[in-house]
Amino acid sequence: MSGRHPRSERDPLDLQGLVEYVAERVTPHPDEYRRVNAVIDEVLWRVRGALEAHRIEATVTLEGSVAKDTWLSGEADVDVFVQVSPLKDKGFLEAACLPAIRDSLKGYTMVERYAEHPYIEAYVKDVRINVVPCFRVERGEWLSAADRTPYHTGYMKEKLTPALRREVRILKRLMKGSGLYGAEAKVRGFSGLLCELLTLNYGSFLDLVKAASRWRRRELIDVEGYYQGRESDALKIFPEPLIVVDPVDPYRNTAAAVHEDTMWGFISVSRLLLERPNIRFFYPEALSLEEASIMDSLGKAGGNLLVLDVGVVDAVVDVVWSQLYKAEKVLRRLLIDAGFKVIRSTAWSSPDNRCLIFFKLESVELPPTYRHIGPPVEMMGDSDKFLGRHLKAVDTAAGPWIEDGRWIAEKLRRYRRADRLIAEKLADGGGSIGIPSKVCESLKKGFRVILNEEASALAEIPGALEEAYRFLSGRPIWLDAAL
Template identity: 30%
Template sequence: MQLKKILKEKIEEIKPNEREVKQLKKDVKVFIERLNQELAKTKHGGDVFVGGSFAKNTLIKDGKYDVDVFVRFPWEYDDISPLLEKVLQKLAKKLGLKMEKLHGSRDYFRIYFSDNAYFEIIPVTKIRKPSEERNVTDLSYFHVSYVKKKIKGLENQVLLAKSFCQAQKVYGAETYVRGFSGYSLELMVLHYGSFLKMLRELVKAEKGTRIILDPGKHYRRKDDVLFELNEAKLQSPVILVDPTNKDRNALASLSRETFEKFQEAARKFLKSPDKVYFSEDDIDLDKLKDLAEKKKAEFIHVNIRTDRQAGDIAGTKLKKFHYYVESEIKKYFELLKHEFVYSGKQEADFYMIVKSKKEIIQLGPPMYTKRLRKHIQAFKEAHRGRTFVKDNMIYARIPVDFSGKEFIEKINRDKDKLNEMGITEMKVG
């Protein structure tokens, strides 16, 4: 299928229809009016603005839409989440709507407004310029304003970029994803002019190198960015200087692993265009099991649960534990393939194909050192018949006489470690 035809058809599939948009606009208008009425009754007041994909006309078709609503509080108010909570509790009660409190860098709230829409209401501080931010969410007003001014005519290109990244599981700045935020994709589409140009340019980056983008032209030379931004903001493979704030890298959370995953998918798509690259597939367990059999390796499925808040907090805990298990198992096994799937709730699954190293070499204390004689003797006794000396160091050959599942079950029995890492339940299959 021709590339242009694929993209055109995909846009039609992912773009909300006029009826959905019209109803959503109506719901938003009603909610904002009622919210403004409640805020007007308070001493602190607050300015309301709509953000996110809905405000920028880059919303992807979904069964249930979430709309970001921001309430800007005057500068003199510091602890603003409780102020917003009181207002929303009254509003939710009057409208007979369900409300949830969510934890983040600032507590924010979710109100389920209709069968196909819910609002996430975020408290922010009203600031005059980005450099005055108290919290990263305070910058949202400037981000929305910038994109709305520039986006006209490129909305569909942003839809393609978001859909592609969602399907490849590289969408979202959350810690458990460390991928592309919606705002960063909007900026890159604006910078490159199209979804395809964005892909073609990003795949050019060689492994280990960095791309520097400065769409707002804050710096005379790209190298100046490396000197002006602080080191913590320069760790990502793509440095995207926020056009609304020259001291911010809009892709600071992007990991090398996620970027390389994106590049691999982009190269394949550009070489053999297909709509399948815009569809999020479930893990093919049969395919993984077949691969394990072909490699004469072991297939392992692990399900883990946490009691932490669903979303970024739970996802981060689960992903961190997954990395811990992988790092431990790699001491004794070759990790041939691994997949991590987070449900968005309080549990995750990860799948591994591992192959035993059969034997590992463990380093002991240096030989011929008088003060270490006891340690050397203890090492020899612990590994009787399996030690050898090389370059004045003693080593032991340790047989790997257990399976991958047995090793992970051993981790599962360490309840103190599981509790420390926020894991409430672990099943190995």
């Protein structure tokens, strides 16, 4: 979505009106159903044909939001599952199934992707298709992470009514519009299945939003009532901040991927939506950016932006993201330990895995000296050691002296500039300070530490300037709607 929404600007909708407006926009029209079904028919026919040609015995089924009829207009995303006998192994999925699937889609844009195991993503007449091999197992006897999906599809098809499907679509639009949608490592948010389960549990979009506005940490949702009367067991089994018991597997938390801050994000969105309904929670305004506006925004925030351009990290996207978050955390700790104040930080990667880590510091440069607090004078041995270490040291700017019964000294800083500290510690890729392997490999090939106005150079990386702008604003996208 882009552009303003004149309707909401001129004529603010009440919550009920807003929900109806969104429902209308997200429900696919018959033409769209026809177009998507045609693609599905073709893909199923092709995949089945190719498996037969490869002499692979498999059940080919339609799964996901299209199968459950919970997809959003304009955003069809077709999941086709190839279920083979549980007597096969994971090597078979990769060595036998993938080539057959690849053959089936010959002629279309195609890329191999990887979740727990590899699968194929293709674009057939502008519709994204995922063809995922897995095992045709009995319930509970999961051999791969994808094996639950057909059971989820079956469960939801049984439970969802047309009315509920409409509610699911509204919720998904809210999650997408608010940047909370997706269980992948990058988003750490709400999956499609989770949206369906939440809707099912509360009965309607508005009832869910009302409930979520009052959720607390460690909220427990258990549609099938597996833990009824022994909720504390569920709280013991699942360590995550939000717990939604999987209806086809009571030992799995469907919300396991939801990061605490994404959960609070949804809770806040729910509260705000109830207080001040606004279409922008569902359809945020696109940023219309030039370099000038990011520089303006940098100026308003007083500078002290530091961006580490990691380069391209060569790994599947979930690995890229989990390593990138780890690297962000390591560098944040490094900066804090050296005395820098990190106001906030974030990580970002472009579709081709060009990775950036953003830091907003209180200051890129620290004062020359700092107050170093030593041991209590009462502790003779420690006092001796402290005096031995600091009294005549060249990096003692002043002191030591006694204050409130402790030794204190004024010390010269080892690192005064954040960019130099990072450049020095990453010179070897940063493995020694805990930067994970794939990010490390990329850093070894070269990196750049970008300060303030130099960030305008990010314009060459598609999407990076928008991310810089958003980072500088500091607000999650959904909070713009409350402005």
